Amino acid sequence: xxxxxxxxxxxxxxRLQKWYTSHSEKAKKKIIRxxxxxxLARKPKMCAFIEWKDLKIVYKRYASLYFCCGxxxxxxELLCLEIIHRYVELLDKYFGSVCELDIIFNFERAxxxxxxxxxxxEVQETSKKNVLKAIxxxxxxxxxxxxxxxxLEELGVISTGLE
Amino acid sequence: xxxxxxxxxxxxxxxxxxxxxxxxxxxHKDTEGKxxxxxxxxxxQELKQESLVVKANAxxxxxxxxxxxxxxxxxxxxxxxxxxSPKFTFKRIGYLAASQSFHDGTDVIMLTTNLVRKDLNxxxxxxxxxxxxxxxxxxxxxxxHDLANDIMVLMTSTKPYLRKKxxxxxxxxxxxxxxxxxxxxxxxxxxLEDPDPGVQSAAVNVICELARKNPQNYLSLAPLFFKxxxxxxxxxxxxxxxxxxxxxxxLEPRLGKKLIEPLTNLIHxxxxxxxxxxxxxxxxxxxxxxSSGLQNHATSVQLxxxxxxxxxxxxxxxxxxxxLLAMTKILKTHPKSVQAHKELIMQCLDDKDESIRLRAxxxxxxxxxxxxxxxxxxxxxxxxxxxxxxxxxxxxxSKIIGICSQNDYRFITNFEWYVSxxxxxxxxxxxxxxxxxxxxxxxxxxxIRVQQVRRFAARQMSLLLRNHTFDKQRGGGGSAGLVxxxxxxxxxxxxxxxxxxxxxxxxxxxxxxxxxxxxPYVLQLPGEVQAVFVHNQVKLYANLLLAESDxxxxxxxxxxxxxxxxxxxxxxxxxxxxxxxxxxxxxxxxAKALRQAAASKTAAIFDVGDVATEDGAGSTAEADGDAVxxxxxxxxxxxxAGELNPVAPKAQRKVPLPEGLDLDAWINEPPAPPKSExxxxxxxxxxxxxGRKKEPEAAVSxxxxxxxxxxTNYSSSDPTVAWGGASGGGFEQKEYH
Numbered sequence: 001x002x003x004x005x006x007x008x009x010x011x012x013x014x015r016l017q018k019w020y021t022s023h024s025e026k027a028k029k030k031i032i033r034x035x036x037x038x039x040l041a042r043k044p045k046m047c048a049f050i051e052w053k054d055l056k057i058v059y060k061r062y063a064s065l066y067f068c069c070g071x072x073x074x075x076x077e078l079l080c081l082e083i084i085h086r087y088v089e090l091l092d093k094y095f096g097s098v099c100e101l102d103i104i105f106n107f108e109r110a111x112x113x114x115x116x117x118x119x120x121x122e123v124q125e126t127s128k129k130n131v132l133k134a135i136x137x138x139x140x141x142x143x144x145x146x147x148x149x150x151x152l153e154e155l156g157v158i159s160t161g162l163e
Numbered sequence: 164x165x166x167x168x169x170x171x172x173x174x175x176x177x178x179x180x181x182x183x184x185x186x187x188x189x190x191h192k193d194t195e196g197k198x199x200x201x202x203x204x205x206x207x208q209e210l211k212q213e214s215l216v217v218k219a220n221a222x223x224x225x226x227x228x229x230x231x232x233x234x235x236x237x238x239x240x241x242x243x244x245x246x247x248s249p250k251f252t253f254k255r256i257g258y259l260a261a262s263q264s265f266h267d268g269t270d271v272i273m274l275t276t277n278l279v280r281k282d283l284n285x286x287x288x289x290x291x292x293x294x295x296x297x298x299x300x301x302x303x304x305x306x307x308h309d310l311a312n313d314i315m316v317l318m319t320s321t322k323p324y325l326r327k328k329x330x331x332x333x334x335x336x337x338x339x340x341x342x343x344x345x346x347x348x349x350x351x352x353x354x355l356e357d358p359d360p361g362v363q364s365a366a367v368n369v370i371c372e373l374a375r376k377n378p379q380n381y382l383s384l385a386p387l388f389f390k391x392x393x394x395x396x397x398x399x400x401x402x403x404x405x406x407x408x409x410x411x412x413x414l415e416p417r418l419g420k421k422l423i424e425p426l427t428n429l430i431h432x433x434x435x436x437x438x439x440x441x442x443x444x445x446x447x448x449x450x451x452x453x454s455s456g457l458q459n460h461a462t463s464v465q466l467x468x469x470x471x472x473x474x475x476x477x478x479x480x481x482x483x484x485x486x487l488l489a490m491t492k493i494l495k496t497h498p499k500s501v502q503a504h505k506e507l508i509m510q511c512l513d514d515k516d517e518s519i520r521l522r523a524x525x526x527x528x529x530x531x532x533x534x535x536x537x538x539x540x541x542x543x544x545x546x547x548x549x550x551x552x553x554x555x556x557x558x559x560x561s562k563i564i565g566i567c568s569q570n571d572y573r574f575i576t577n578f579e580w581y582v583s584x585x586x587x588x589x590x591x592x593x594x595x596x597x598x599x600x601x602x603x604x605x606x607x608x609x610x611i612r613v614q615q616v617r618r619f620a621a622r623q624m625s626l627l628l629r630n631h632t633f634d635k636q637r638g639g640g641g642s643a644g645l646v647x648x649x650x651x652x653x654x655x656x657x658x659x660x661x662x663x664x665x666x667x668x669x670x671x672x673x674x675x676x677x678x679x680x681x682x683p684y685v686l687q688l689p690g691e692v693q694a695v696f697v698h699n700q701v702k703l704y705a706n707l708l709l710a711e712s713d714x715x716x717x718x719x720x721x722x723x724x725x726x727x728x729x730x731x732x733x734x735x736x737x738x739x740x741x742x743x744x745x746x747x748x749x750x751x752x753x754a755k756a757l758r759q760a761a762a763s764k765t766a767a768i769f770d771v772g773d774v775a776t777e778d779g780a781g782s783t784a785e786a787d788g789d790a791v792x793x794x795x796x797x798x799x800x801x802x803x804a805g806e807l808n809p810v811a812p813k814a815q816r817k818v819p820l821p822e823g824l825d826l827d828a829w830i831n832e833p834p835a836p837p838k839s840e841x842x843x844x845x846x847x848x849x850x851x852x853x854g855r856k857k858e859p860e861a862a863v864s865x866x867x868x869x870x871x872x873x874x875t876n877y878s879s880s881d882p883t884v885a886w887g888g889a890s891g892g893g894f895e896q897k898e899y900h
Contacts, residue, residue, distance in 0.1 A: 047480035078437035
């Protein structure tokens with residue numbers, strides 16, 4: 001089971017944090033700080049696995065972003081690398097040639113994508129097509145809800161019965 | 164009224180949305196903190212508004228800020244409000260905020276129960292989907308308890324999308340609310356045969372995780388999984404199933420035997436590294452559990468080792484690391500197969516990546532033999548010199564000591580070489596106390612147990628005491644470790660002082676060592692070490708005294724040591740002080756005796772004026788004086804004589820008990836048990852008693868007392884009464900005033 005997934009830039013700015021276990025805010029902050037220091041200190045030629053406390057940290061660097069996961073001792077590290085890669089592929093397909101800025105400005109979509117791919121720390125859907133289909137359907141649902149209304153409706157003066 | 168509303172809402176048309184916030188933060192790189200506090204203030208205002216549009220926007224911004232590290236728990240109630248919105252967009256945002264910021268301690272979680280239940284049962288697929296996804300992040304015990312049923316219902320929903328999510332979420336529910344496992348188990352099993360592959364793999368996932376925690380219950384599902392394994396082509400699912408088998412194998416050896424074949428097939432056929440790695444790991448687990456049937460599976464072991472070799476030789480660091488990791492596992496049961504690849508692993512020691520080097524190090528344990536030990540240790544020492552990280556260096560040191568001392572030094576052929584290695588290690592800068600202690604222990608162990616090496620060891624230690632550079636390294640890590648080694652050095656020199664005596668090969672090192680032990684820096688050392696120094700100076704001195712024949716020399720030696728010990732007598736450390744004072748007094752007596760004997764000698768010489776008879780009478784007096792001195796010296800060294808032998812920890816048990824000694828009998832009469840205050844009123848009434856009473860009488864008087872006072876404290880549950888009855892003789896009923 002994956003315990004958490006973190007995305008951060010080379011400068012140490014956090015871009016995404018997804019936790020599959022419950023921690024207090026203070027504990028989360030400490031973990032993020034420690035993991036970031038450890039991973040950013042690694043040289044390029046080193047292997048992508050670090051043993052830390054009772055977890056294994058698996059990380060991979062794509063351009064300027066580090067994708068970092070904390071998995072349990074019995075989990076397969078190579079599989080975790082595959083998971084990271086699959087997630088990047090999904091983001092790439094969705095945003096079209098994804099870059100860090102996409103994730104910065106549309107961070108909630110990155111979260112939604114992750115929520116379709118993984119649930120409770122396990123892989124939810126192994127088919128890329130199905131994940132993208134679900135995301136597209138939900139986007140459509142959002143657009144239908146957000147159909148352009150008249151200004152007065154928007155301001156809530158005239159009720160549309162939707163709120 | 165309407166106008167007020169319009170005005171209020173108009174104010175918020177120009178609110179920042181998420182894009183504006185992000186852009187704003189990027190533009191205010193220098194004043195980020197201030198800018199964000201302003202934004203938070205704005206958000207707080209927005210959250211006070213009625214409109215859900217505004218609120219949702221605010222929460223969206225808050226989620227972003229939370230990611231940057233700002234605490235948003237104060238907005239908990241507002242998050243719940245947004246979650247309850249019927250509009251999908253807002254609901255999604257609310258759930259996202261909840262999954263990011265809610266945890267066990269969040270008090271608004273109990274408000275969410277009904278809300279989530281409504282969403283789970285909603286007709287809109289994606290409402291339920293969003294709820295399920297989010298719930299997995301903030302599932303608490305109460306939520307699990309309340310919502311278990313709803314989620315179970317969803318497991319049989321018509322939509323595979325929801326079934327899949329529900330199955331995965333059940334795992335979280337099981338973790339928090341274990342009682343839900345029994346009723347849900349049947350349905351979970353059904354999902355293994357669900358027509359939708361997504362749901363099926365979700366079910367496999369959950370059962371794998373459950374089986375890892377409690378393999379016994381899932382053994383019955385093994386045949387089903389076997390079928391799945393042979394029919395599935397989805398690598399993700401295969402890996403999970405193989406991992407599941409890995410957890411079940413220790414319980415059912417036959418399963419292991421059956422698995423070897425399909426696993427080896429997979430190893431041969433697959434091109435996916437992750438699957439290959441998983442298979443190899445499971446095969447190793449199988450081989451460990453059925454280690455009795457080694458002969459049949461030699462081919463499998465060979466195959467695994469061969470594949471691992473390919474992994475280690477790969478230029479990809481990750482594969483190298485994993486190859487070494489798996490080799491470590493094989494090492495435990497099949498050390499010979501690993502030894503064949505010794506060269507390869509030695510090469511890994513030179514790798515740039517520290518993690519790989521550490522892994523290769525841990526493999527060394529199984530690979531040393533008498534022949535290659537020296538070569539390996541030499542290589543490791545070279546590594547230590549150019550090692551960059553302190554952690555790596557410490558690892559190297561412990562490894563060197565570990566492999567040399569394993570199995571009672573089985574692999575060491577030349578102990579003198581080992582002692583010199585230890586001395587070399589001790590000279591390293593930046594050594595921590597723990598490492599120093601390890602080296603010190605080794606030195607002591609080897610010196611005590613191996614008689615032949617004592618001479619060499621003592622001489623080396625003497626050199627160390629005289630030449631080390633502790634003084635120049637005041638404080639700092641280097642000294643801390645060295646201090647421990649000095650402890651060992653001083654002790655060895657003292658205990659085996661006889662080895663320091665001069666002979667054809669080298670000169671007498673005893674005096675020099677003695678001087679080295681009382682240099683001013685010694686006062687800076689920790690108490691235990693100082694104490695050892697003091698004590699061993701006395702030992703060395705005793706040895707010297709015995710060996711020295713000239714009386715004057717002896718007296719000079721004694722007075723010299725006396726003055727040197729002065730500095731220790733006033734030490735703050737109690738142990739040091741005690742030893743120094745004892746030694747001081749002892750030496751004073753010795754000095755007095757020696758002076759008297761020497762004086763009587765000289766007196767004897769001067770008494771006889773006649774040169775001719777000088778030799779005769781003088782020599783007898785001289786001889787007397789010498790005899791006294793000799794006796795003094797002998798007795799002094801007698802204090803420290805006796806061969807030290809290592810004692811096994813269980814030796815005490817083997818000592819036979821002498822006849823007539825019963826270790827379990829009481830030495831004295833057991834004391835009377837303490838009486839409680841309740842005894843008082845009753846005793847006064849019953850009045851009798853002194854001395855020893857027989858048991859029934861005590862009980863009778865007790866009941867009489869009880870009935871007299873009506874007190875119920877003499878019922879049988881009262882421990883004092885029980886004691887009184889049982890110990891009979893010791894129970895005295897006295898009056899307490």
